[in-house]
Amino acid sequence: MAAEFGHIRTVPDGLLCGCGSQGCWEQYASGRALVRYAKQRAQATPGNAEILLGLGDGTPEGIEGKHISEAARQGDPVAIDSFRELARWVGSGLADLASLFDPSAFIVGGGLSDEGDLVLDPIRKSFRRWLVGGQWRPHAQVLAAQLGGKAGLVGAADLARQG
Template sequence: MGLTIGVDIGGTKIAAGVVDEEGAILNTFTVPTPATAEAIVDAIASAVEGAREGHQIEAVGIGAAGYVDDKRATVLFAPNIDWRHEPLKDKVEQRVGLPVVVENDANAAAWGEYRFGAGKGHDDVICITLGTGLGGGIIIGNKLRRGRFGVAAEFGHIRVVPDGLLCGCGSQGCWEQYASGRALVRYARQRAAATPENAVLLLSLGDGTTEGIQGKHVSEAARQGDPVAVDSFRELARWAGAGLADLASLFDPSAFIVGGGVSDEGELVLDPIRKSFRRWLIGGAWRPHAQVLAAQLGGKAGLVGAADLARQG
């Protein structure tokens, strides 16, 4: 199969891109993300039509947040869009006249990294995305593993602390409450309030108040050596690495790929994640263990992965 289109549904924009068999993006087209669920379907079609101009397209892959059924056709539930059992595949196919595959956005990003990014050369890869929350994808034996009902790899909602912090999903103690962008900001605010003398730069970036501290401030302050900001990254990394050790016991991959906005800080967060992973890996002194790698494709991973999954059929 030749060229396909990948679609990434973001909170503010919907991006469609023409992708070739080597994972190169040949053309892109973006439209604003509308406020209503039905308008989003029309916006997806508009983005696809804009991207496909001048290209012979074989199929379309859509990366959608939330639960996607095992037939890769229906969005069972989307957290930020009013989609409940939304027949997205059928609706978009009717509008664009091309075969459509719908995939969970974290799965699409994981597949993109596996095929064209940090996962190249590995048969068994687990991807996690450290963004506002925590998502992931499972590739074992060179295949994306979705589970029987299509909703596997919701790693962020593994309970790591019984009766722990309340999660947006309604449960308590979910992993993403301790290893995510939201968690990083919480750590920074708590530590800045407790020891403001160690957070002079961080507080200044947040307009002098703990409530003003945002993720970008923690990153900037950590890069400049602010003690509280650096310690906040280490705390996030401690939880992230311990979780990877648990996933290693389940899947025994050859590599973990860490993506998402938090991972943009590179070794500032990856080095302590690796240390925590080795610290908590059962039998780590006697067994081979996975590499912990930085994602390479950044924000393009989901679009590229969705396009390639459409090519796979």
Template sequence: MTFSVGVDVGGTKILAGLVDESGAIVTTARRESPRNDANKALAVVAEVVAELSAPYPGAVVGVGLGVAGPVDSSRSTVFFAPNLGWSNVPARALLEEVVGVPVVVENDGNAAAWGEFKFGAGAGVEDLTMVTVGTGIGGGIIIDGVLLRGAHGAAGEIGHMNAIPDGLPCACGRNGCWEQYASGNALVRDARALAASRRGEAGLLLSLGDGTPEGVQGVHLTKAAELGDLVAIDAFRGVGTWLGRGLADLAAILDPTAFVIGGGVSEAGDFLLTSARQTLSDKLSGKRQRPTPEIRLAMLGNRAGLIGAADLARTNSQSLRAS
């Protein structure tokens, strides 16, 4: 049996896993992630790859590195990863020098989409779009079983579709991006505003924080909704509606069989997805010619990117051997 190593490089942690041919994680390793120093971070990655590979000499065929930022079309250089402080880092070349096996570098949203496509909620579907709803919105697109990267490796930045011209400012420098209305940040902002205007209905939600609308945090909202807090339920409904609007736009362009929804906010389940499904159905164009795409919850959690990166590394290794 052979293995590949998937590595998810985040702003605070590096999580790596030894993954077998079926997508199962055999073992994992975790380290703190050095910021603003790509060489140090990649040295840590090399260290965990060596640790995971040691019990299986000669059996590791490749390493997949997932990072939060655009990667060039050859899957070798990270153009920009703001949460890491990386800019134009030739990660593949630097890492291959040390680990001695082929390396693939991939955007983390693409890696997660591939993981769900091969081994999770997207299994059996050839055309899917993954939408990761966390602090912002990320994504990955699979068409005819192929991961869509675009001409410059920057496809899938769906959180920055324009939802409202001249709308709320986004960290990307533009205004009105979809993630300003359908993300975890949007959920907390809207919940605080609702709690301030409907304090009489928000007692349960407020009690989970410091008693003020400003103290409402994302971790409070799902619990409050499960306990029947109407303000929390309405906050999820509103964000779910915005989510569904964006999905309808994506469906008009990509025509997927299914959307896979992941990220921390997706853990709210139907509190988020009921209104998303209804809005997608209401806003979908061309309904006479096609069914409404399914909306599925992601299955692999925060391991999707790790598993996907590992499988992409295995596929790359097989291609290199075949050539």
């Protein structure tokens, strides 16, 4: 059985997670978290989210992940800031895991990995910032899963095929 690092409690008494706990890492470092950040920021500062809102239905509620990626590529401040917030949480969590396991690489999967350097570069920067003893130790690479957002589906299909 594999570990569920997404359910490490990162924020005591934080956001309610689907697992029933509160403050799980995945509530702050996932595609759903990215959408939540963008919706909140677009609601608070719609003038900074014109591109983002224009890609959806014009309201924060209509924002989807694909809109955030496209808007960030077009320079939308809210979309870019939402990616930075996501990267802060992913990078700091990876830094904590590096302190425990000292891996040579982290492989980022799921739909976010399909965004390539748009999301990986800020994650790498956050990881370096939060890595304890980072000036004296090797830094793990942060790479996108080769199968991107389809990794889980392909893995499940392979398990089913094996019986």
